Amino acid sequence: MTDLRTVPAIVVMGVAGCGKTAVGEALAGALGADFIEGDRLHPPENVARMARGEPLTDALREGWLDAIGARIASSVAEGRNAVAACSALKRTYRDRLSRFCPEVVFLYLKIDRETAWRRVANRKGHFMPASLVASQFATLEEPAADERAVTADGTRSVGDILKEIAG
Template identity: 75%
Template sequence: MGVAGCGKSAVGESLAAALGAAFVEGDRLHPPENVARMASGEPLTDELRAGWLDAIGGRIAAAIADGQSVVAACSALKRGYRARLLGFCPELRFVYLEIDAETARRRVGSRKGHFMPASLVDSQFATLEAPTADEPALTVDGTGPISDIVAGVLDELRTKTS
């Protein structure tokens, strides 16, 4: 989880591969209306995110019901969004990829073929409620190499399940 450009997809795909887990790309579950709004530079409201979060939560729950491990990439910017996802899977754990606004703008601005414009990065930071100690979340530096981030997350997961 985290703002646009923090590395959710890249880290999520690598983490899923390392765990032998299914991967859910949250961006692919946005309805066309949400994609069009973001592409035109309009940030999403809580109401517009609700169905999207439910689609992600549903995919997570379905994978678990099928006996699969699953990793999902989703911004989950607010505590309430994370609580909504936890409603689908109470044992869900979040990995918050923390980055600064300048890095996010640079990364989003250099992406090719993605609907999210760099002009929306500031709105992502304005919406962001970083996870607090009472949430099931691990905060990691999202600016490091993907392999290092994944190794750190795997170490943390092993520690918590031992």
Template identity: 65%
Template sequence: MGVTGCGKTEVGRALAARLGARFIEGDSLHPPENIAKMSAGVPLTDEDRAGWLEKIAAEIAASTAAGERTVAGCSALKRRYRDRLRAKNPRLVFVHLVIDRETAHRRVAARRGHFMPSSLVDSQFAALEPPGPDEAALPLDGTRPVDELVSEAAAVLAEA
């Protein structure tokens, strides 16, 4: 989880490979209306995200029910979004890739072929509610090398 540009997809794919898990790319589950809004530089509302979060929660639940370990990349910026995901998946652990605004702007501006423009970075930070101490979450510095992030997350998840 984390703001756009924090490395959710890259770290998530690498973590899934390390764990022998299925990777679910949350961005691929956005409906066309959400993609059109974001592409136009319009931030999503809670209502826009509701169905998308349900799809992600359902994908995780189906994968888990099939006996697969699962890693999903999803912004999950607000507590209520994480609660919605946890409602179907109570054992869910969030890896929060923490980056600063400048890094997010730089990464998103350099990215090609993605619908999220750098003009939406500030709205992501405005919406972000970092996980509280009562949430199953691991905050990691998203500016560290991917292999270090994956090693640390895998070690913590092995203990969970």
């Protein structure tokens, strides 16, 4: 397993409800890294589309992925580590983010559909409705063995996930 304490950038990835933000914030705090919340970098049109229950297309994700990648690259260029929360559901999305920082490692929070749906349905104040969880799983391409990725059980507590990935 890659020692996540030694890499300049980590993208916490997975479907909606897997815990990207909670794990990402805790991991960034533990590492003294910048935390980048990918959801805050969506253009208003993307947020409105998702709020209406419409999944994003690959083309609509491009600018968003580039904004996240640019923030990661900026932190690393300034000598700071970065932890970003970003679904990064497809390999092409992860490849796009990797162009901004080739050393990035993806922390995939694997979760089942039922847990993801329940978590998203119970969230307050978030634009992503539970109706989009199925489309997230339909889009998901789990990281392949040749990718710079670590998988953790997203159904576990944040503390347990951090212990698991710390080795």
